[in-house]
Amino acid sequence: MVAKPKKNNMLKRLSSPAILSIASTAGALIFTSLILWMAGAQPGLTFQKILIGAFGDSVKIANGLVVWAPLSLIAGALIITFIAGLWNLGIEGQIMLGAIFTTGAMRLFENSSISPTLIIILSCLVGMVGGAFWAALTGILRLYGGVNEIFAGVGLNFVATALSLWLIFGPWKRPGVGSMSGTEPFNERLWLVQIPGYRLSIWSLILVVVVYIGLFILLKKTRFGIQIKAIGKNLEAARLMGIQTRKLMMLAMLLCGALAGLAGALQVVGVYHRLIPSISSGYGFLAMLVAMLANNDFFLTLVVAYLFSILNIGGIQLPINLHLDSTLSGVLQAVLVLFFLVMNGLKQRLMGRKERSRDAE
Amino acid sequence: MEIEIRNIYKSFGKVHANIGISLTIHAGEILGVLGENGAGKTTLMKILAGLQPCDSGEILIDGKPVHFHSANTALDLGIGMLSQDPLDFPMLTIFDNLYLGRRKRFFIQRNRFSKQVEKMEDLLGFQFKLNDLVETLSIGERQQLEILRLLVYGSELIILDEPTTGISAQQKKQLFELLKRLAGFGKTIIFVTHKLGEINELCQRTIILRQGKLISDVVLPCESSLLIQSMFGKAIDLQSPGDASQFEKHFEIQHLVIKDARFFSNPVDLNIRKGEILGLAGMEGSGQKTFLRTLAGLEKPINGMFLDEGYSLHWNSPHSFTKRGIYFMPASRMEEGLIQGMTLQEHFILSQTKDDFFVDRDESHKITEMRIREFTIRGFSSSTAEELSGGNQQRLLIAMLHENARLLLLENPTRGLDIESTNWMWKKLHERCKKGASILFASADIDELLRFSNRILVFFGGRISEPYPSQMLNSEKLGALIGGEGW
Amino acid sequence: MQSELLIGLAGVIASASPIVIAAIGETLTEKSGMLNLSVNGIILLSAMSGFIAAYDTGNLIAGYLAGMLTGALIGWVLAFCTITLNQSQVAVGLVLAFLCRDLSYFLGNDFMGFNAPVLHSTPLPFLSEIPILGSLFFDQTPMVYLSLLSIPVSLVWINRTKFGLILRSVGERPEAAFARGINVNKVRYLYTILGSALVGLAGPIYSLGLKPGWKGSMTGLDGIGWIVLAITIFGGWNPFRVALGAYLFELLRWLGLVYQIKLTGVPSQVLQVAPFPLMILTLMFVNMKNAEWFESFISLLPPPIYRFFSLKGKRRKAAPSSLGIPFRNV
Structure with a gap:
């Protein structure tokens, strides 16, 4: 290729991902400091407390990982649909259905003679089916029902919430009276093995690694991965190339749902050991921010997911220490993504003028 | 209204759409504009109708130079254009379509405007149900609607860009009668087309554009062969490939x-x-x-x-x-043919219709490199499609077959x-x-x-x-x- | 018994008022071709900001204005990011939805449980004495009157004024609107800000009237915004139908409360959230009419029946054609 003029090089360097993320982070920190100042808190002290809250002792570090595992799983699941150009907002419902199906399976097998390990594995698989089933509903509504996947997803989220509430207060209620604390906890032998002294299970970490390796291979090394990328980037061109767009979009939804279901299953068997009303803990939407900020890159997703988990855990102590609400972490997370989008837009505007003259050819 | 165009230049990037075009159009005249695709007809007309600015040149109306800031300025000055695809609103009612864009009052003056429209309809012999959606009309009717709109707004010069492409012979006849009648009222008509018969049937004079230049200005009627020659350039008769009827x-x-x-x-x-x-x-x-x-x-x-x-x-x-x-290659390269943000290698992977699950990156890399060499594409297997120049994108499309x-x-x-x-x-x-x-x-x-x-x-x-x-x-x-x- | 029913229905009309206003605001935004997904966040944030403003000044009007200003600001951010910076409307809308929600909980934390002024009902003279109708419609708060008024006003604005026509044209076919001298992106900016300001008015209507005070995540406003979005879309972008959707939703909620006592089999927690999925599912099935298979299916039916169901040539419920699609003039 011909050597490019220097100015273009400068622009390219300015817009490189590293600079972009540093600029977004700086912008987000400044904005959040402003918010803190508005709330009458000292920004420096607050950030310090968040860090202490996240890394203060080994339990806290482990708790960060407890959040990181499901968050990474869900963000990984969302990457599949994002790459296929689908806004899968029904992710929350898919997590919940995973949890519901898993709980159902556990309750079914609880008193049987099957070995506990097998019960856990089976229940997780059932959970994956549950998540995939919920995602399939969204997919059918989008591809055959003329309902946009955003609204189908949001609607099904509400249905999933109602369903889990009904189960908790109805058929699966605790002996006596149902309560917001959830269903009766399972027998301890059916809990996912945890590292002694911590809430963390090594299995969920291993699962994340396995899933990510699988996802990496699926999306980078297989025809399926390249085809859904084509669909997401240019649906019409993909169709003209003879790619079976509907089938693949549906498959992407199913895969995403299954992984989200798995995350829900892990929350049941590994963390809460029962079904609780808000079993998804909002991780679905949070993972959406993670995937957006990481720009669908796997390694970055794991990093961003960890960053977001730290913020979540670090924020827990804020009400006690500084009388600040813990949602500060949520603000910081969302602001990061917003600034990332703004910076991205600014970059495109800077580069855009050159592009436009070339497009006209 | 007399319009004079002086020395219009317009280019898009490296492509020169109009090169120094000058022209005078008289009141009551029906002027034909002839030329093949890409000759610069539509660009010139868009400049004249204020839809696109020109790079240099002037437009004079009745001897006075004018500047168009938007389509509205042109319309205010009495110039209206009918696009190839009627630029109307299928999902709005006929009334709304006619009303949109030109009225100053806050509330829509339904009755007053309806009467105005009806008067014009009577003059032209149209009958529209104002409350129907535009969607329910045929293309020919939608053109009539656009003409009606321009006339209601008092256009003196009406530009029609390839108006006969999608309409029936009957509708075409009606359209021509209408245009002749309008010319009789003293309106000026510019009729853009590539159809020779229509030019002879309708116009008194035609200009012919080729590759952005005004090639000739002909008084009609005139021999078709002469027009064809100006339109397509010097006729070179080429050796045709042989008969293929004996093939399998x-x-x-x-x-x-x-x-x-x-x-x-x-x-x-x-x-x-x-x-x-x-x-x-x-x-x-x-x-x-x-x-x-x-x-x-x-x-x-x-x-x-x-x-x-x-x-x-x-x-x-x-x-x-x-x-x-059976393989298809679309014409619009970046919209339908290639995928922005994907590399050449990925394009070659997509274009193979193997049913293998895993993709052999090494092999596909080799194939890509081979095709790049074979088709002399200037780019690398890791370049994305939009990084290639237009010509190289075209080569990529062919290579992907x-x-x-x-x-x-x-x-x-x-x-x-x-x-x-x-x-x-x-x-x-x-x-x-x-x-x-x-x-x-x-x-x-x-x-x-x-x-x-x-x-x-x-x-x-x-x-x-x-x-x-x-x-x-x-x-x-x-x-x-x-x-x-x-x- | 009858008066109980009347009180209940009057309550439905009152509690639907913020949804009506927000959904009409969103309708205006979407009519211009912009999709604002941040409604849920805006309602929460403006409920918080409106409450604090009214608490600080002791003035209700300041509260409502603060809410609208908050909404307008978020609307501007959305328009700036999507129109000027050319980012995805869905992405920016979603991020803003989450950001505003968390921001409202965070900033409102210090004001939890405080008492702010509350808007009381102001019966309209003479009108409120009409039997039945009087107590239903004319013995309410000014904000309810505003919500009732917003339906005909927006209908007239959209269908009977020059500006409404411009709005519709921009949402339907921006390139044609541009050809008629309309500044498409300016119109979109304006309606995104205006629509978001109306959504922002819904917040203080809750925090200064229907659910007085600010209770953080216990306020129970989370989720309303998604209902607003669903009502807008499935209500066919028509203010009247959209308002009807809002009343239907509140009616369901009221019925849930009423039958809580009678339906002992169903847990009360379920009855409280049931209207959300019920509403969205209903609307979803109504929307199925837009699917291609529906058209091809009914085309098999005899012509009179086909004409009755078919949307061809009616298109009343169809989305603005350019909804969510950016416009750039090359």
């Missing part, structure tokens, strides 16, 4: 009726032979695009069969067509290429033919059609001709057929 039969089309946005075609019967090249001639939007897409399985026909060596293809999914070796393709359906395969690249491209395509592939290609270039096709199908306003063996045609004859003469 490959594909068969029976009673195929295609559905375009604007028309149903006549039924087509056609045998496509092994190694044959079939050219589809006609101005853009005459149905060639739909024809190719129908054969590619991308659009469903109204009726008919498509047989591949006796096996009947079904329009269930485009996938089943590619599986049988599968090696074992049996039928290639190409939309304007050499558009935007220089002569050298065009020749090279055809060399590549001929290699495919030697391997037994058949090619159907659409082109707007008469020379290209005559030079490379064994047979030519002509498309005109939804009609599809019998295939003409290309040695029976010359540029003049083909030009006339494309212009709708000699059918």
Whole structure:
């Protein structure tokens, strides 16, 4: 290729991902400091407390990982649909259905003679089916029902919430009276093995690694991965190339749902050991921010997911220490993504003028 | 109203759409503007109607220079334009369409404006139900609606860009009568077309544009051959490729009726032979695009069969067509052909129709490198499609057509290429033919059609001709057929 | 018994008022071709900001204005990011939805449980004495009157004024609107800000009237915004139908409360959230009419029945054609 003029090089360097993320982070920190100042808190002290809250002792570090595992799983699941150009907002419902199906399976097998390990594995698989089933509903509504996947997803989220509430207060209620604390906890032998002294299970970490390796291979090394990328980037061109767009979009939804279901299953068997009303803990939407900020890159997703988990855990102590609400972490997370989008837009505007003259050819 | 255009220049990037065009149009005149696709007709008209600024040059109305800041300024000055596709609002009512954009009052003055419209309707002999949606009208009626709108707003100069493309013969007759009547009222009409017959039928004078320049200014009526020569340049009769009728039969089309946005075609019967090249001639939007897409399985026909060596293809999914070796290459490179943000290597992976689950990156890298060399694409296997220049994108599209393709359906395969690249491209395509592939290609270039096709199908306003063996045609004859003469 | 029913229905009309206003605001935004997904966040944030403003100043009007200003600001951010910076409307809308929600909980934390002024009902003279109708419609708060008024006003604005026509044209076919001298992106900016300001008015209507005070995540406003979006879309972008959707939703909620006592089999927690999925599912099935298979299915039916169901040539419920699609003039 011909050597490019220097100015273009400068622009390219300015817009490189590293600079972009540093600029977004700086912008987000400044904005959040402003918010803190508005709330009458000292920004420096607050950030310090968040860090202490996240890394203060080994339990806290482990708790960060407890959040990181499901968050990474869900963000990984969302990457599949994002790459296929689908806004899968029904992710929350898919997590919940995973949890519901898993709980159902556990309750079914609880008193049987099957070995506990097998019960856990089976229940997780059932959970994956549950998540995939919920995602399939969204997919059918989008591809055959003329309902946009955003609204189908949001609607099904509400249905999933109602369903889990009904189960908790109805058929699966605790002996006596149902309560917001959830269903009766399972027998301890059916809990996912945890590292002694911590809430963390090594299995969920291993699962994340396995899933990510699988996802990496699926999306980078297989025809399926390249085809859904084509669909997401240019649906019409993909169709003209003879790619079976509907089938693949549906498959992407199913895969995403299954992984989200798995995350829900892990929350049941590994963390809460029962079904609780808000079993998804909002991780679905949070993972959406993670995937957006990481720009669908796997390694970055794991990093961003960890960053977001730290913020979540670090924020827990804020009400006690500084009388600040813990949602500060949520603000910081969302602001990061917003600034990332703004910076991205600014970059495109800077580069855009050159592009436009070339497009006209 | 007398309009004078002086020295208009306009370019898009490297492409010069208008080069120093000067012209005077008198009141009450019907002026024809003739030229092939890409000659710069539409650009000139958009400049005149204030829809696009020109790079340099002046426009004078009745001797006074004017500047258009927006389409509204032009409309205020009495210049109105009818686009090729009526720029109206299908989902709004006819009343709203007429009303939009020009009224100052806060509330819509329904009764007063309706009366105004009715008066104009009476004058022109139209009858619209103002509360119907525009969607319910035919293309011809929508044109009438646009003309009505411009007249209600007091336009003195009306520009019509290819208005007869999608309308019936009856509607065309009505339109011409209307335009003549308007000229009688002292309105000025500019009529842009590529159809020779219409120019002679309607206009008193025509200008001919070619490659952005005004080539000639002719008083009508005049010999068609003269017009064709100015339109397409010097007629060079080229050596046509030979007869292909002895080739083996490959594909068969029976009673195929295609559905375009604007028309149903006549039924087509056609045998496509092994190694044959079939050219589809006609101005853009005459149905060639739909024809190719129908054969590619991308659009469903109204009726008919498509047989591949006796096996009947079904329009269930485009996938089943590619599986049988039928490949399609769209004309718009970045919108439909290539995928922005994906690398050349990924494009080559997508274009292979293997059913393997895992993709061998090394192998595909090798294939990509090989194709890049073979097709002299300036780029790397890791370059993304949008990083290539237009010509190289075109080469990539050709390179992506599968090696074992049996039928290639190409939309304007050499558009935007220089002569050298065009020749090279055809060399590549001929290699495919030697391997037994058949090619159907659409082109707007008469020379290209005559030079490379064994047979030519002509498309005109939804009609599809019998295939003409290309040695029976010359540029003049083909030009006339494309212009709708000699059918 | 009858008066109980009347009180209940009057309550439905009152509690639907913020939804009506927000959904009409969103309708205006979407009519211009902009999709604002941040409604849920805006309602929460403006409920918080409106409450604090009214608490600080002791003035209700300041509260409502603060809410609208908050909404307008978020609307501007959305328009700036999507129109000027050319980012995806869905992405920016979603991020803003989450951001505003968390921001409202965070900033409102210090004001939890405080008492702010509350808007009381002001019966309209003479009108409120009409039997039945009087107590239903004319013995309400000014904000309810505003919500009732917003339906005909927006209908007239959209269908009977020059500006409404411009709005519709921009949402339907921006390139054609541009050809008629309309500054498409300016119109979109304006309606995104205006629509978001109306959504922002819904917040203080809750925090200064229906659910007085600010209780953080216990306020129970989370989720309303998604209902607003669903009502807008499935209500066919028609203010009247959209308002009807809002009343239907509140009616369901009221019925849930009423039957809580009678339906002992169903847990009360389920009855409280049931209207959300019920509403969205209903609307979803109504929307199925737009699917291609529906058209091809009914085309098999005899012509009179086909004409009755078909949307061809009616298109009343169809989305603005350019909804969510950016416009750039090359």
